[in-house]
Every structure is written in C-alpha cells, then in structure tokens.
Amino acid sequence: MIRRLPALLARTGIYWLLLLLLVLASAAIPEFRTPANLANVLTQSAPLAVLAVGQTLVITAGLIDLSVGQLAGLVVVLVCALADGSSAAAVPVVALALLLAAAVGALNGVLSNRLRIDPLILTFGMLSVLQGVIFVWTDRSIGRAPPELLWLANERLLGVPVSLVLVAAVALACGAILRRSRLGLHLAALGGSEESARRVGVPTARVRLAVFTLSGLSAGLAGILIAGRLGTGYPMAGAGYELDAIVAVVLGGTALAGGRGSIAGTLAAVLVLGIVSNALNLLQISAFVQMVAKGLIVIAAILANQPRARTRVVAA
Amino acid sequence: MERRSFLLASAASALVATLGGPARAQTDRAAQERQMNETVDTTKFKKAGPYTVGVSAGYLSNSWVVFCLQHIKYEASRHKEIQNVLVTDAAFNPTKQVADIEDLVSKNVSLILYWPVDEKAIQPALEKAVQRGIPTINTGGGFTYGPGTVSNAFIDQWLLGEMVAKHLAADMGGKGKIFAMLPIAGTTAAVDQLAALKTVLKDHPQMELLTAEHGDWNRAKAKQITENLLQRYPRIDGVFSPAGQMSIGVAEAFEEAGRLKQVIMSPGDEYNGWLKWVQKHRQGGAVTFPTRAGQEALKLGLEVLAGKPVKRGIRIPSEYIAPKDVDKYVEPNRPDDWWASTLPDEWKPS
Numbered sequence: 001m002i003r004r005l006p007a008l009l010a011r012t013g014i015y016w017l018l019l020l021l022l023v024l025a026s027a028a029i030p031e032f033r034t035p036a037n038l039a040n041v042l043t044q045s046a047p048l049a050v051l052a053v054g055q056t057l058v059i060t061a062g063l064i065d066l067s068v069g070q071l072a073g074l075v076v077v078l079v080c081a082l083a084d085g086s087s088a089a090a091v092p093v094v095a096l097a098l099l100l101a102a103a104v105g106a107l108n109g110v111l112s113n114r115l116r117i118d119p120l121i122l123t124f125g126m127l128s129v130l131q132g133v134i135f136v137w138t139d140r141s142i143g144r145a146p147p148e149l150l151w152l153a154n155e156r157l158l159g160v161p162v163s164l165v166l167v168a169a170v171a172l173a174c175g176a177i178l179r180r181s182r183l184g185l186h187l188a189a190l191g192g193s194e195e196s197a198r199r200v201g202v203p204t205a206r207v208r209l210a211v212f213t214l215s216g217l218s219a220g221l222a223g224i225l226i227a228g229r230l231g232t233g234y235p236m237a238g239a240g241y242e243l244d245a246i247v248a249v250v251l252g253g254t255a256l257a258g259g260r261g262s263i264a265g266t267l268a269a270v271l272v273l274g275i276v277s278n279a280l281n282l283l284q285i286s287a288f289v290q291m292v293a294k295g296l297i298v299i300a301a302i303l304a305n306q307p308r309a310r311t312r313v314v315a316a
Numbered sequence: 317m318e319r320r321s322f323l324l325a326s327a328a329s330a331l332v333a334t335l336g337g338p339a340r341a342q343t344d345r346a347a348q349e350r351q352m353n354e355t356v357d358t359t360k361f362k363k364a365g366p367y368t369v370g371v372s373a374g375y376l377s378n379s380w381v382v383f384c385l386q387h388i389k390y391e392a393s394r395h396k397e398i399q400n401v402l403v404t405d406a407a408f409n410p411t412k413q414v415a416d417i418e419d420l421v422s423k424n425v426s427l428i429l430y431w432p433v434d435e436k437a438i439q440p441a442l443e444k445a446v447q448r449g450i451p452t453i454n455t456g457g458g459f460t461y462g463p464g465t466v467s468n469a470f471i472d473q474w475l476l477g478e479m480v481a482k483h484l485a486a487d488m489g490g491k492g493k494i495f496a497m498l499p500i501a502g503t504t505a506a507v508d509q510l511a512a513l514k515t516v517l518k519d520h521p522q523m524e525l526l527t528a529e530h531g532d533w534n535r536a537k538a539k540q541i542t543e544n545l546l547q548r549y550p551r552i553d554g555v556f557s558p559a560g561q562m563s564i565g566v567a568e569a570f571e572e573a574g575r576l577k578q579v580i581m582s583p584g585d586e587y588n589g590w591l592k593w594v595q596k597h598r599q600g601g602a603v604t605f606p607t608r609a610g611q612e613a614l615k616l617g618l619e620v621l622a623g624k625p626v627k628r629g630i631r632i633p634s635e636y637i638a639p640k641d642v643d644k645y646v647e648p649n650r651p652d653d654w655w656a657s658t659l660p661d662e663w664k665p666s
Contacts (some may be wrong), residue, residue, distance in 0.1 A: 047411070230437040231433075282422065286405055
C-alpha cells in the first residue's frame with residue numbers, strides 16, 4: 001500500500017491540487033468563496049474546457065493540434081460577422097460555423113494521412129493559414145454575437161453558468177468516446193505505438209481523421225463560447241488558446257507522448273488554471289507574474305507526468 | 317457524397333461572400349461631438365467612501381500607459397476617501413480583460429477605470445459592471461459611446477492628427493510628397509489620424525500622400541518600413557508621424573540612407589526619445605498625448621461617485637511644443653522610453 005502511494009498521488013495529483021487551491025483561496029480571499037465569484041471562475045473557464053477536452057483526445061492518440069486556437073478565432077469572426085446580432089441567424093450561422101470547424105479538422109486529418117507530415121508542423125502551418133484568413137477578412141472587430149450566444153456564454157440559471165451545460169455535454173461525450181468506445185481504444189493504441197496498433201488491425205488513418213475532426217468540432221464549440229464572451233468578432237480572439245489547452249491536458253495527467261488520457265483530469269486542470277488566474281487577480285498580482293505562475297505549474301506538471309509516460313501505455 | 321459536397325460548397329461560398337470585408341467607417345465627428353456633450357445623470361452611482369478604484373488595463377507593457385497609471389495612483393494619493401487602487405493587466409488579451417472586469421466586480425470595487433485591448437470586445441463585461449452600479453470610465457485612447465461606458469477622459473485622435481498635419485503642411489510650405497506612419501491598423505488612433513490628415517490635405521492640393529503605413533507604435537518596425545519606402549520612392553519630402561517612438565525609427569532610416577536633410581518630419585509626441593531628437597535637430601516639435609489622462613479620468617470618476625452630473629466625454633487637450641521650446645520638456649538623463657509629464661518626481665516610474 002505504502003509502495004503504491006506515490007503512484008496513487010501522481011495519478012490523483014491534479015484533484016489534490018484543485019482541492020488545495022480551493023481551500024487556500026477560500027481561506028485567504030473572502031471574495032473568492034462567494035457564489036457569484038465561483039460562478040465567474042466556471043464561466044471564464046468554459047471555452048478553454050471545451051477546447052482542452054477535444055485536445056485530450058488528440059494527445060491521447062499521440063498527436064497534437066496547434067490550429068485549434070486560430071480555428072476558434074475564425075469561428076468567432078465568422079459567427080459575429082454573419083449573424084451581426086440577429087437572433088434569427090443564430091442557429092444557421094452556428095451550424096455553418098461548426099461545419100466549417102469540423103471540415104478544417106478533417107482537412108488536418110486528411111493532410112496528416114496523405115502527406116505524412118509531423119502533426120506539430122502540419123497544424124502549426126494550419127494555424128498560420130487560419131490566422132492569415134482571419135486578417136485577410138478583417139483587421140478589426142466586426143459584427144455582433146447573437147443574444148442567444150451572449151446568454152449561453154455569460155448567464156446563469158439558479159446561480160449555475162449556462163455554459164456549464166455545454167461543457168458537461170462535450171466532456172461526457174468525449175469521456176464516453178475515450179472510455180467506452182472502440183475509437184477510444186484505438187486512440188490509446190495509436191498513442192502507445194502506431195506500429196503496434198497497425199499490426200493488430202487498428203485503422204490508423206481513419207482514427208487520425210476522426211480525432212482531428214473531433215478536435216476541429218471542439219474548437220468550433222469553444223469559438224461559439226468565446227464569441228458569446230466577447231460579443232464581437234475580434235480577429236485575435238483565439239490567439240494563445242492552443243497552448244493553454246495543451247497545458248491543461250498535460251496538467252490533467254494525459255501523457256504528452258500519447259497512450260493515456262483523462263477527460264476528468266483535463267477538466268480539473270482547467271479549473272486549476274482558472275482559479276489561479278482568478279485568485280491572483282483578486283490578490284492584485286500582475287499578469288506577468290501570473291504567466292510565471294502558470295509556467296511553473298506546467299513545468300511541475302510535466303515533470304510529474306514524465307516517468308509514467310515512459311512506463312504506462314493504457315487507456316484510462 | 318453529393319450532399320457532403322453541397323454542404324462544403326455552401327460553407328465555402330458563405331465564407332467567400334463575406335471576405336469582401338466590412339465598411340471601414342471612420343469617426344462621425346458631428347455625432348461624436350453631440351455624444352460627448354451629453355450630460356450623464358450619475359445619481360444611481362452615488363456612494364459614500366471609502367472607495368476602492370479598479371483599473372482594468374488592456375496592457376501595461378507600454379511606457380505611455382505606465383505613466384498614465386502613475387497619474388492615477390498619484391491622484392488617488394491625494395484623496396483620503398480612496399482606500400485602494402486595484403490594477404489588473406490583460407496583456408493584450410480581450411478574453412482575459414473580460415475576466416479581469418468580472419473579477420473587479422467580484423471584488424466589489426467602487427469604480428472601474430479602463431483602457432481596452434479592443435473596445436467592442438469588453439462592452440458586455442462593462443455593461444454588467446454598470447448594471448451592478450459600478451461606474452466605468454474610459455481612460456485615454458478614443459471616445460467610446462455605449463451603455464458599458466459611463467464617461468470618457470479621452471485624447472481626441474482626430475484633433476491631434478489635424479494639429480500634426482497642419483504643422484507639417486506649414487513646415488513644408490504646403491507642397492511636396494509625404495507618407496504617413498500610423499499606429500496599429502484598425503485602432504481609433506490609426507483611423508482618426510489618417511482621416512484628419514486627408515482632411516487637411518484637401519486644403520493643400522500641392523501636397524501628395526504617397527502611402528499610409530502602420531508601424532504599430534514600434535520603433536524598429538517603423539524603421540524597417542521606412543527603409544523599404546526609401547527604396548521605392550526616390551523623392552520623399554515629408555513624413556506625417558504623430559507618435560514619437562515611431563518618428564525616431566523613421567528619422568533613423570532617413571539618416572542612414574543619407575536623406576535626412578531632404579525630409580521634413582512632422583511633430584511627434586512628448587516621448588522622451590523623440591524630444592531628444594527634436595532638441596538635436598531643431599525640427600519637428602511635438603503635439604502632446606498627455607499621460608495625465610489617467611489623473612483626469614480618476615477626477616471624473618470621483619465626480620460620478622459623488623453623484624454629480626458629468627459630460628459623456630471630456631477631452632484632454634493636446635498642445636503643440638515648438639522645436640525651440642523643447643528644452644523645457646526633454647529629460648536628457650532619462651531613457652528614450654520615457655514621457656514628459658506633470659508628475660511629481662517621486663511619482664515618476666522608477
């Protein structure tokens with residue numbers, strides 16, 4: 001039992017960290033523990049949560065998708081420009097945006113399969129393409145988000161953020177894929193060893209196509225939430241989200257090398273990052289110190305993650 | 317298969333149809349003047365001290381805003397009723413600035429002063445603050461009119477651009493070829509300064525605007541752009557550059573190309589590096605972009621908290637400093653990245 005303790009702590013570390021932060025912040029900052037502020041933290045964390053859950057699937061498969069931030073940004077601009085505050089346009093525009101996001105994800109998958117380019121390079125290229133498309137379109141904020149998206153991203157029902165429903169739906173769906181579906185097994189197998197996966201009959205090309213498409217879709221959903229948060233099509237809205245998502249995934253215990261992923265861990269990590277940011281703000285600590293704090297958390301998480309990544313290759 | 321192709325084609329055509337882009341509207345001067353002069357009933361914001369002042373900075377990695385923030389803190393130190401000044405920094409991320417404003421509301425601050433990363437993107441968050449009874453004051457930058465902004469202490473970029481353009485035209489004798497070096501594309505500063513320049517040029521038909529470029533308030537970028545323009549245009553007689561830190565980069569490029577004597581620089585602003593250049597070359601001068609906008613914003617906010625009626629916008633006037641007068645403002649022993657200001661020495665950034 002004692003010998004297993006380090007492994008147990010490492011596996012559940014993110015939840016202990018979350019609990020510790022909740023206790024410390026509640027004790028040290030009276031404003032932190034108010035229901036309104038806790039709802040704030042959840043609302044602020046929702047776009048990253050949706051994005052990071054999608055990235056969890058990608059990283060479990062031993063891949064990476066750097067294009068998700070700019071893809072979410074493209075969705076923000078697209079939705080606001082086309083809907084321009086119209087309720088009537090909300091549903092068709094959101095549907096179009098999600099279709100586009102899934103299509104861009106699928107394109108990443110197709111290119112990855114056909115060209116055999118390292119996903120890091122491929123999706124970095126796609127990031128640049130998407131950024132370029134956004135700036136060709138507009139160099140300033142355009143349009144307005146429909147009121148329904150403002151409601152979805154910002155409002156509360158009985159004190160609970162509405163966006164939490166979307167986060168829960170995405171997390172449950174991705175959790176089911178990862179833990180209860182054949183695709184989940186294939187993702188873990190691909191992430192463990194592509195060669196071995198292929199030998200046991202895993203259709204690796206189809207798995208890559210599926211996971212990049214899902215990643216694109218999750219970026220689209222995150223973009224919908226960001227559009228609601230900002231209320232306008234800001235061209236740089238998605239910048240940096242891809243790195244935050246990767247940070248959350250790794251912090252949550254998913255092996256960066258692939259083979260093992262945890263949706264619950266990712267969600268806990270998103271909350272840790274949200275609480276750190278909120279608490280440091282309430283403590284009046286500068287954004288630059290916040291960056292340092294986030295960086296240190298990431299380094300610590302990767303160090304904690306490393307040994308297990310070398311030894312374990314199983315679907316969580 | 318056909319259906320899938322149709323859906324993808326529909327998505328692509330909808331995207332292409334919108335790629336034409338939105339109309340590039342510029343500030344409607346008459347409407348802005350009317351809006352600025354509106355009287356705001358502030359009785360619903362009236363509250364007794366002690367006050368906590370929240371400052372939501374869109375960014376702090378810029379010497380102008382550092383001085384502006386010092387002015388806020390200095391003014392706060394002069395009011396016993398102000399207990400604390402809380403500052404958040406969004407580091408150029410509007411999503412973070414939205415979260416920062418929500419956090420300031422959670423902290424139950426009495427007043428929020430802000431300068432935005434993107435003024436439209438933070439309007440919903442500001443509206444929520446106003447609905448919670450927390451007044452919001454736009455500090456510096458351009459005038460903002462909307463339910464999320466109770467009042468503005470702003471610097472009129474159009475008037476500043478007009479002053480700079482008029483002095484440049486006078487220095488050039490009303491004729492010659494010029495280019496404009498503007499801030500980040502799409503910002504109120506870039507849009508209004510260019511509009512003002514074009515308006516002034518209508519009165520000087522012998523002046524020709526070769527091109528308008530965006531140096532993004534960046535000395536190195538402005539220099540690089542100018543190096544390219546010097547290759548492209550064999551004759552450039554003048555430069556419209558209201559921002560001092562970009563003016564230095566422009567002037568350096570002309571100097572290194574051996575063409576500095578052929579060009580007339582417009583006034584820049586009271587950026588210390590530019591003032592040093594003006595002192596050395598005795599040309600150009602400055603049209604101020606006063607850092608005391610922060611101080612005026614806090615004074616305005618205190619009037620709102622006292623329930624006194626205020627104007628929707630107060631203009632912090634820019635002033636012209638002629639090259640011969642620049643000695644009174646330049647601080648030779650301070651770095652280039654420094655601003656001439658009315659701050660007492662002990663309140664200047666360390």
